[in-house]
Each structure stands twice: as C-alpha cells, then as structure tokens.
Amino acid sequence: MNNPPSLPSHLLQSAAVRDRFTRLKQREVILEVKHLGKQFTSAQGTVTALKDINFKTHRREFVCVIGPSGCGKSTLIRILAGLESYTSGEALLDGEPIVGACAQRGMVFQGYTLFPWLTVKKNVMFGLEMNDHSKTTAEREALQWLELVGLSKFADAYPHQLSGGMKQRVAIARALANQPRILLMDEPFGALDAQTRAKMQSHLLEIWKNIDITILFITHDLDEAIFLADRILVLKAHPGEVQELIEVPVPRPRNFMQITSPEFLATKARLEALIHPPKVEDDDEAQIRPHMIRMARVGDDVEDVE
C-alpha cells in the first residue's frame, strides 16, 4: 500500500505550516525523553516494553502517540505520569527528572476514573484541594472549568448520571483545573461512539487553543491523530521503539472538511504504511491466529455472503 502517485508526499509542507513548525521548535522544551527504556519482569520472563525512546515536546504543542496494540503506548504515558517506573534512560519535565505522580502532569484515562461519590463540581475541585487551595477558590475555579467544558448545568450531578462524553469532559476539566504543565491523555475517547468522539475532538482543540497547555495524546485512530496533532510519534512493537516522528502538514485551524484534503490523505497513507506494513505483522493481536472452520450449513439459503 504505497502512496498513490496522485498524492503529494506527507513531507511536503505549505509555507504557513513550515513557518509554524519553525516557531514551534523555537519554543521552550516542556518534556524531554532520552533513551528511555522499560522492562517488565514477571514469572513468564522479561518483556521489553520500551527501548531507547527519544523525543521532545515543546510548549503548547499537541503530540499524538500512535502504534500497534502492545507497543508500549500506555507504558510510556504512565511513566510520564509518574505511575510507572522506568528501567533506563531519562524523562525530564522542564529539565527536572520525573519521579512519582504530581499535579504538574495531569492525566486523563480511557476509563474516566471520576470519583463516583463526589458531584461533578467536587470532582473538579479535588485536585485544587489536594494542592492546598482554599475551598472557596477551588469552588470558584471548578465552576469556571465546568463552564469551559460546557457542564455548568451538571455541577451538582453525580458521575453515574452522566453520559460517557460528559464524564470525559469532567475528567478533562478536573485534570486542567490543576493547571498542569502537560496533559497526558491515554486513548481518552476510545470508548465513545463516533459522533461523540468527533465532538470531543473539536472541543479538545478548542480548549487547547484557549489555554496554555501541552498535550500528549495516545490513540490508535489515525484520523484522530492527524486531526489533533502537530506531530505524531509512531511507535513499533516488540520492543517498543520510535519508528518515526511525523510533522502533520495539515494547516490549522483544523476542521472536518480537511479529512479529504491531499495533506491529510498523504499523512494517513504514510501512517497506514508504518502501522500496517504489507507483510510483517507485528502487533500482539497478530500472534493470536484464529483457525477458521466453516460453521455455516452447506446449501444454506444465504450461503454466499461475500
């Protein structure tokens, strides 16, 4: 599946885009990962989840991480959040090594992880209170953040009364309320239906535009990655290594019309080529080989479904 001849190379950038990248790279480095490695040791033996990962993220940059299942995306982001240790290399935030979790690095999980016993407002206040803000300050700020994600009306609702998309908005507001240096997101929209997901994507870009935040976003959805990211970090599996760091040539501001633009399609074609190479099947799922047995009756009315 090579690029069709009609598409330009994904490396081709318009002047505006090139300009943007130049400026972006001049901004201060927020996150720097140097030769990062992670090995899991279990009864089954040692698994190298990550090997020699290197990249930098600049201030207010939107980076997506993409890669086949099991390539270590979650492991990477958990290390950056401080929830997992690493076995070699360095991970620096503002030049300081990352040790343990803290409010500097906010995280949004795929599974929402709202505190079910707290109202929406109290969920958002949680981080502020943990960081010694007074109750009144916390409440005032929480309401502002809820306003930003459009959930003011639900301030006193409990999480179980919200839809998945609403829950994830609360989770985003909760993470942002701490005003972290970087927002880490592990497949945050993975469990949402296509429509809600599209809405959440636009919404996230809107938020990102309006506040000073750097975002590292994990996804396995190529369109989502291209739509959101400045740059896309492509990982490959076994061991998890950086395969390529792609600069997305699609100009900003983004909208869904761009999905059919040549830049978009070219980038997607490149990603496809990287993630689903023609021969080598490399992801975890590929090692599970179902054995197809015909279970439909011969002579069935609808024998030919293909």
Add this chain to the structure above:
Amino acid sequence: MNSTVIPIAPKAVVAKPGWTDSWFAVRKELTPRSRVALIVGSFLLPILIWCAFSYLPFVWHPMMRISDPGSVSYFAPDMLVDKDVFRDETKTAKQNGTALPQGSGANPIYLPAPHQVAKALYTAFTTAPERKDGQWLHESLWHSVQIIFWGFLASSVIGVPLGILCGTYNVLSRLTEPFIEFFRYLPAPAFGALAVAILGIYDGPKIAIIFIGTFFQQVLIVANTTRKLDIALLEAALTLGAKKIQLLFRVVIPGILPDLYRDQRILLGWAWTYLIVAELIGTSSGITWFITQQARYKNFENVYAAIIIIGIIGLVTDLLLAALGKWLFRWERSPNKA
C-alpha cells in the same frame, strides 16, 4: 395490601411472553406486584408448611396424646407416646379384654403448633416478672441487644480501621493477616473461661465473645473490600496531586464506604449468632437465659417465640440499615444501570 394501589404490569402487545418468560427472566427485575407477592410468599410458605405439620394429622403426628389411659398402667392423661407403643398397648388391652386407652395424634414436644407459639409470644410480652429482681422479656431482649451493640462497636472501632489499613498497605497486611487467618478459626466460645477470669462475670466476657467472634472476620473482610477499590481511582488521585494521607482519607475511605457498609451489615448478622454462646458465659442473662431455661423445661413454644423475636429484630434492623444505606450512598449507580 390494597390491590388497586399496585401498578399493573404493562401488557406486551406483540408477543405475549409465557409465564416462564416473565417470572424466570435471567436477572431481570420483576413487576412490583409479583415482587410483593413473592415477599409475602417467602414468609407464608414456611408458615403454611408449619401449619400443615401441626394441624393436618395425616402429615406427620408420630405421637399420640393420651386422653384416657384405659387399663395401661403407665399411661397418664396428656402424656405423649409413640404411635407404635400406643398401638401395641391397645392390642394387648384388646386381647386381655381390659379398657382400651384413648388418644389423638400429636406432634413431638419439640414442635409446638403456630397458635401455641403465637400465644407464648403474646404472654411473654404481657406477663410481668414475678420476682423483684426479675425482668420483662423486652428488658432481657434489650440487654442482649446492648451486648451485641457494645461487642460489635468495640470490634468495629479497631477492626474497620485495621482492615482498611491492611487493604491499603501491604506491609500491614503481611504483618497481621496470617495470624488473623489463624485466629479466626479458633472457636470464640473457647475463650469463655479466660474472658471471665479477666473481665468478670457480668457483661464484660459476653461482649468479649461477640468481639472475638466478629473482629477477626471483620479485619479480613474489610481488607478485602478495600483491595477491591478500583486502582485507577487511586492513580487518578495521584496525578491530581494527592499525597499518602489524602489518598487514604479522600479516596480509599470514601470509595469503599458503600461496600464497607454492606460488610458491616453482614457482620452484624454474624455477631447475633455469637449471642447465644456469649450469654452462657458468666451470669445468666438476656434472651439466652430465657431460651436455655425454657428448653431445659421443654417449654418449646416459649423457645420458638424467643427465636422468632430474634429473627424479627434481625430482619427489621437489617431493613432499616439497608434503607439508611440507600439514602447515604445516593451517588452509587443502581445495579441495573449499565
């Protein structure tokens, strides 16, 4: 129950499900009407069985209650004898041509009829104590309730925090749980004599037995409940800047509260089962004294009355606690909502 109040189940329009589909749908809530019917039925059924055994002579009645001893020397009015013995003696009397004994079928003394128990229940509450230092039945009951209360409270005050800590910190769990695992198999009543020696003859040792019977299970159960808290909530709290103590008080404890509350309800039920052994230690007191004494003199209708009272107290407290829990933990998702 006024049937007009109960909402009628909506009728299926297209395909009317058969009764097996509507009553035996897997894990589907029943209509309010059938729910009420089943609740009533769950109590009615055992009572009906009991009535059948008591009032229908052909169901069981393995004994004969003598009304006229006839010529049998050792028979006496109101005596209960085996049917076989009665038949043999009647046969002998017939052969000898002497007066035949008379009697009617009856149940053994340890199965009194419902009306006898009902009467015993009534008289138990309406009869004043005969002695100056005697107690009304409700005073004895109240005494027993207090024993349970203090034993359970003492156990919870230590057991719940310890359980939570064990469930949170592996250090504590490894340090305490093996011994607790061992100790919980030791029969609590075996510590009766020791408890008397240390705590005296009154309520101290009784409370101690309830404590011993509850505490060790409690620590393990609470620790387990704590461990079941979704670790992602703890991780989320960490990324929001929560520190160790905050993690415990702002996430772990509020997160497990509903489950903890349910555990406590179950454990309270267990505490009641230790009451009978607890109250046999030291001075005789409470409902147990009533039960054992009446059983010793074979007044089984009084025994059953007391057992039923305990059952009612247990059921009512549990229902009240369940309602309270529902109100306290409004934030919990209802189990039928995905």
Add this chain to the structure above:
Amino acid sequence: MKQSISSICKHWLHRLALPLALSAALPAAAAPLKVGYSDWPGWVAWQVAIEKGWFKEAGVDVQFEWFDYVASMDAYAAGKLDAVTVTNGDALVTGANGAKSVMILINDYSNGNDMIVGKPGIKSLKDLKGKKVGVEMGFVDHLLLLNGLEKAGMKESDVTLVNSPTNETPQVLASGGVDAIGAWQPNSGMALKLVPGSKPIYTSADEPGLIYDVLAVNPSSIAAHKAEWQKVVKVWYRVVDYIYDPKTHDDAVKIMASRVGVPAAEYGALMGGTKILKIDEAKTAYQKGTSFKSIYGSSKLVDDFNVKYEVYKTPQAIDSYIDPSFTSGL
C-alpha cells in the same frame, strides 16, 4: 440486673482498666459477698431470702448471681465469686484444680432427683447387664450408677457406658441408642416424660446422702468475713423454716418457681426429689462418719471415685473442705 448502656460501658471500661493484680486481691470490705447459684431446688431456695430481703434484715451484704451450673464453677475458679453452690463432689473437683473452697452449709441431699432411668422393659439395674447406659462420665450420676450396680452385685464392666452431656440425656434415651440414662432433675424428669413407659430404676432416694448440695466458700473470704458468713447461714435456716411451714410452703414454691421460669405446680413436683435438711439433720450430716449419712463419708467416697476415674490425680484432704462450725454454732 438492669443496666443502662452507659453504665454497661462504664462498667466494661472499668473492668478493662482495672489491673489484674487489683481484681485478684481480697474483696474490699465495702464490696458485697458474691455468691453464684444455679438451677437446683436446694439452691433456688435462696431466692426466698433474696425476695424477702432477709439478708438485709440480718445486716449482711450478699449479692446472689444467677448462673448456669458449669459457668458458676468457672466463675468461682476464676476468682470472681466469694462462694458458689455446688455438690460436695464438684467442690472437690474445683478444689483439686486450684480453686479451694470450704463447705460451710449443707442445703440438701438429692433424694430421688438424681435417677437412673430405664427405657420400657428395663425394670431394674439387673436388666442392664450387657446393655448401654448414657451418663456424663465423672459426674454425680455416674457415681450413682456405680453405687447402684455395686448394690445389685454387679460391676461397671457389666454395662457399656455412653458419655452423654446430662442436659441431652432425655434425647439420648428417646433416640433408642441406649437402654438407660443417668441424670438429675429436670433432665431426669424430662426423660421420663419424653419416653413413655420409661421408669426410674435406681435413684438417689435409694442412697440418701450420696450427693450433698452445699455452699462452698473461698477460705480467704471466710477468714476475712467470718461473722457475715455466719449470718448468711443463719438466714438459710430461716428459709428452711419457711419452706417446711405448711402455711408458707406454697409461697416458697411460688418464689422458687419464678426464679427458674416454670409454673409453680410443675416446680413443686420436682422439689420432692430434694431433701432440704433442717438444722438438726444438717448437724447430723456434719458428724464424721464413713457412710453416706455423713458428708465426710460421702465426700471420701466421691474422692475415691474421682481419683479412680481420673477426674483428678491426687486424693483431696477431705477434712480441710468441710467446716461444720457455722452450722453447729447455731
């Protein structure tokens, strides 16, 4: 024993806080003498004095605590009681295990309330040859059985003993698993009721004095409160008079029945099997002798039995367990 939650709590905390050493010390002068009593007609009789307030009248502060029999011995052994109502045999057993006591008062001897009950068809002890008998081994009715067998010219090996808790003997007999049981009231009576046609084939009435029921007092309490115990003994004979006086007999039975929670008529029937000793009879029983007529003789025989059946190992110094002075002083 009416206690509010707070007083129970206070009491309990107090108990916990009190160091063991303190509670083991001699009862302080202010504390009442504590006596544990339980369900046996000769001991239930104390209820008359309690109900009538006679201890107060006599100027002695005693507190009677109602127990299960075994629990009362446990409490005495744990040092929580100054005195306990027991059989003379059990006083020896408790003493051999470290909680020495002195029998200062004889309430009664069993006069038929302890029975060997045979199932229908068993008419005498002789019929038990080769049969099974359910008794609680090492307890008084085991002794009663041996005493009866000996009189009938039999040996223990002529029967098979089935160890059964005394309060379960009625059910054991009813189950048909044994041919006879040995038990005291109310269990023996219940066995007769439960198994129609069953008969008492040997009872304590056939050997009066086999089992004495006594008030056994902690020796240190006697030393510290001799005068008070003397008053207690005196009150007892007021109770005895009240029971034997035809005018007050029914009232006495009524009070006693209320203690155990059964109708007075039912309880009156049980009392026949207990011979409550009048003062002269008690004085006679306190005279030294080797037969069952004397508590010395009875205790010696029980001691032999206990040693033989390894209830305890060393024979007890009987004389040190018996103090006739309180009775003879009246």
